[in-house]
Amino acid sequence: MRKPLLAILLLALAASASAKGSDVSDSLAARLETLRAETAALRELRREKLDALERAETRRWSERYAANARREEAAAKARSLEGRYAKLSADLGRLQTELLDLRGAGEELRERAESRKAALEAFAVQAATAAEKELDAVAGDFPAGMESRMLRLRRSAAALRGGDLLGGLDLFFADRLERHAATLTREWNPRDELGPTLRAGTVFLGRRAAAGPEAVTRTGALRGKVFEWNSALSPSYAAMVEEAVAGAGTSAATLRIPVDLLQNKAMRNVAASAEPGEAGARLAAWFRSGGVVMYPLAFVALLALLLCLDRFVAFARHGRVSRKFLRAFDERVAAGDFEAAAALCVRENSCLSRVLLSLVRDPGKDYASAEKLLNEAMMTERPRLEKRMGLIASLGSIAPLLGLLGTVTGIIALFQTITSAGTNDARILAGGISEALVTTETGLIVAIPVMVLHGLLSERLDRIAGAISTRASELLNRLYMGR
Numbered sequence: 444m445r446k447p448l449l450a451i452l453l454l455a456l457a458a459s460a461s462a463k464g465s466d467v468s469d470s471l472a473a474r475l476e477t478l479r480a481e482t483a484a485l486r487e488l489r490r491e492k493l494d495a496l497e498r499a500e501t502r503r504w505s506e507r508y509a510a511n512a513r514r515e516e517a518a519a520k521a522r523s524l525e526g527r528y529a530k531l532s533a534d535l536g537r538l539q540t541e542l543l544d545l546r547g548a549g550e551e552l553r554e555r556a557e558s559r560k561a562a563l564e565a566f567a568v569q570a571a572t573a574a575e576k577e578l579d580a581v582a583g584d585f586p587a588g589m590e591s592r593m594l595r596l597r598r599s600a601a602a603l604r605g606g607d608l609l610g611g612l613d614l615f616f617a618d619r620l621e622r623h624a625a626t627l628t629r630e631w632n633p634r635d636e637l638g639p640t641l642r643a644g645t646v647f648l649g650r651r652a653a654a655g656p657e658a659v660t661r662t663g664a665l666r667g668k669v670f671e672w673n674s675a676l677s678p679s680y681a682a683m684v685e686e687a688v689a690g691a692g693t694s695a696a697t698l699r700i701p702v703d704l705l706q707n708k709a710m711r712n713v714a715a716s717a718e719p720g721e722a723g724a725r726l727a728a729w730f731r732s733g734g735v736v737m738y739p740l741a742f743v744a745l746l747a748l749l750l751c752l753d754r755f756v757a758f759a760r761h762g763r764v765s766r767k768f769l770r771a772f773d774e775r776v777a778a779g780d781f782e783a784a785a786a787l788c789v790r791e792n793s794c795l796s797r798v799l800l801s802l803v804r805d806p807g808k809d810y811a812s813a814e815k816l817l818n819e820a821m822m823t824e825r826p827r828l829e830k831r832m833g834l835i836a837s838l839g840s841i842a843p844l845l846g847l848l849g850t851v852t853g854i855i856a857l858f859q860t861i862t863s864a865g866t867n868d869a870r871i872l873a874g875g876i877s878e879a880l881v882t883t884e885t886g887l888i889v890a891i892p893v894m895v896l897h898g899l900l901s902e903r904l905d906r907i908a909g910a911i912s913t914r915a916s917e918l919l920n921r922l923y924m925g926r
Contacts, residue, residue, distance in 0.1 A: 571603035574615050585645040586670055587625040592618055631691045641691040647700045649684040656684040733881040736849030744889040747838040750831050751896045761794050762828055762907040794824040795911045802918050817915055828904050839893035846886020853879030
């Protein structure tokens, strides 16, 4: 049974396989045609791709060639620009060097201009200062053309301060020329309101006034060149002035005039008609000869005298050690009547009584408390006695210093006068120095008595303080020892 079935199955399978084989052949043939068509299409596509690639390659090479051409052109332009840049850089460097040189030259010129400007400004300031100094000196100079000189110098200083150097210098030197011309000329004015006036250079100026002859003299050698009209002339000097002024109005070939060549105060002293024998006049002249420092010296002397008198009076009133008071005080203390002793101290009202009062006011205290009260009382009373003693000593030290100050300032003024007058006369120099030493003399005259008085007062103060300390210690030991 099984075999026929197996055969049937094999036949069926063979028939099915035969049918399937014909179908496969047909299918393969169709697919072959399809593959051939696809192959042809692929070949066409490949050809198109190759053509596209060839065109792309051609375009790429064309673009590369164009890029290379542009690069070469840019490189050529760059080389050209670099050449131009190098040339411009060289030109720029040269221009910068020239500019630096020009700047350096400009800075140098500016510095020189500023230096010249500063020098001119400094010169203008110095000239203005000289003009102002000369203006200040005109008031003390010989009175010859003083008004016009002051006006000219004031305008000169204003012009120099305002920047007009040439104008200011012109006015300044014009004043100097006028001052120099005044020393070489003579002026006779018979129509002066105060009387006929004669000026001979810068050494004589006199006139015949209604009240009598007058002449210009100096007020003092140490106070600068200050001149004034002086009518208090000695008979001989007045006669010489009268003769000179009267002779100026004549045609005389020669003319005698009294001349003070050094222009110091010696002529004024000779010309003074007042006799120097009076003590008051001598003292006043001596005081004036010392200058302005004599006033503080006089103040120091007066103040020191008043303080010394004050201390002598204070020592006499509060520093006295009365034996009568001590005897009465000891009697009351010995009798144990401390209230009466305290009342006696209050009536006495001296430094010693006030110190002793601190011990008998409360006799019931112990030794330490009493000693403390005693020390407090002595510390209170001693400053009252020493009051103003330090000021007196200071005044005694200040007086010679003020005198030395007056001497120094006087010698400085003397040398300034000597320099202005241009003299080397030893007599004038010695006279001026002796006058300057007046303040030192005055300072020593004031200081020596003040220091002597201060020593006497200090000695009396020590004696009073010692007596007070001794009496107070005796009373303290007598009343409170052993408590």
